[in-house]
Amino acid sequence: MHLRPSLFVRLLPFVVLAGACSSDPPAGTDTGQSGANIGGAAGQASGGAPNAGSAGTLNGAGSTAAGAAGASAGAAGAGGAGGASGAAGSVGASGSAGTGGGNAGAKPSAGCNVANTQALGSYVAASEMVSGVATVWQARTYSVYLPATYDSKRAYPVVFTAPGCSGNGSAIPMEKVSKEDAIIVRLDYKAAATGRDCFNTESWPDPEEDYFRETAKQVEAKFCVDTSRRFIEGFSSGSWLTNLIGCADGDMMRGQGNASGCMQGARPATCKGPVAFMGAHDMGDQNNTYQCGTENRDRVVKLNGCSNQTMPYDPGPDIKAKAGVTVSCVQYVGCMPGYPVVWCTTTGQGHTDQVETGLSTFGFWKFWSALPVKP
Numbered sequence: 001m002h003l004r005p006s007l008f009v010r011l012l013p014f015v016v017l018a019g020a021c022s023s024d025p026p027a028g029t030d031t032g033q034s035g036a037n038i039g040g041a042a043g044q045a046s047g048g049a050p051n052a053g054s055a056g057t058l059n060g061a062g063s064t065a066a067g068a069a070g071a072s073a074g075a076a077g078a079g080g081a082g083g084a085s086g087a088a089g090s091v092g093a094s095g096s097a098g099t100g101g102g103n104a105g106a107k108p109s110a111g112c113n114v115a116n117t118q119a120l121g122s123y124v125a126a127s128e129m130v131s132g133v134a135t136v137w138q139a140r141t142y143s144v145y146l147p148a149t150y151d152s153k154r155a156y157p158v159v160f161t162a163p164g165c166s167g168n169g170s171a172i173p174m175e176k177v178s179k180e181d182a183i184i185v186r187l188d189y190k191a192a193a194t195g196r197d198c199f200n201t202e203s204w205p206d207p208e209e210d211y212f213r214e215t216a217k218q219v220e221a222k223f224c225v226d227t228s229r230r231f232i233e234g235f236s237s238g239s240w241l242t243n244l245i246g247c248a249d250g251d252m253m254r255g256q257g258n259a260s261g262c263m264q265g266a267r268p269a270t271c272k273g274p275v276a277f278m279g280a281h282d283m284g285d286q287n288n289t290y291q292c293g294t295e296n297r298d299r300v301v302k303l304n305g306c307s308n309q310t311m312p313y314d315p316g317p318d319i320k321a322k323a324g325v326t327v328s329c330v331q332y333v334g335c336m337p338g339y340p341v342v343w344c345t346t347t348g349q350g351h352t353d354q355v356e357t358g359l360s361t362f363g364f365w366k367f368w369s370a371l372p373v374k375p
Helices: 005-010 041-045 064-072 207-222 237-248 290-303 357-368
Strands: 016-017 122-129 139-145 156-162 183-187 225-235 255-259 274-280 309-314 324-331 341-347
Touching: 122 207, 139 207, 139 274, 156 207, 156 237, 183 207, 207 225, 207 237, 225 237, 237 255, 237 290, 255 357, 274 290, 274 357, 290 341, 324 357, 341 357
Parallel strands: 156 183, 156 225, 225 255, 255 274, 274 341
Antiparallel strands: 016 324, 122 139, 139 183, 309 324, 324 341
């Protein structure tokens, strides 16, 4: 077991008790996948309840005025004795009026107001050419999911998802949770370049970063994206990719979610950021050890200016644990405002995408939805 002794002192978690491995190769080859609602930050800092700050609904139906109201109306964090009130809730209700769709603080992409020709409610594959990389890395593919009620005048959050090795294009099914409120982009690895069905996460400069940036550019030129709300999540090899992008392109990202992944040694000397982070890792993971997951977590804790102190964190009512599985989550104290770090530990699953527990779907979405827009 790779849990550092000191972690038992720091973990005072919210726990769910009750009581699948992927085809990715063993750790050390390039494997990796990851793992709720942040309350009023100020209230928490003063001893308040972790979920006291009630966030505005992310891109829900409504008017422009309602969106602005939601952005400023998060309920006060229930502070401890003498505790301050909680931070405002996240982006409020969104309507179709105006390019921003009512998202207070939204930063619409070039694709807003562009007539859509893509089918709605399903993934549609796309291809692109990536410049500035070796020829073998230039031709790439990705897939885009538009909500069934997609409106080109409404700026949507975008979630990039990345599968594990041999995922055959599958990834964490975030569209089942975000429903009408986000554009989902599935990233694809290129086996012809890596020599196996995985993302390349072993070298720097890394061609996957160029691929990610080109994909974001293409998507934002075609569809109406809120560029202040870019998120990325991944499982296993896709989680390694998520960690890479969260570091190398942290200036672009609002948040990331990691299930069972590690951080490559070859990366930029200095990560861009900070970036809001939620991770989930099983202590019995034999492909990507729990220790390597916590090492990446500790990197983000430091990057986000957090202390080593933690408090219990409730990932929400949709998180579940089948017989023999436990789930416990903590939130780090003292992080930069708007850049929380949450860590969830599970047991009894092994190398898992955390879809069964709901941490990588309901948990990540709830966590991201509570964030204020990126400054």
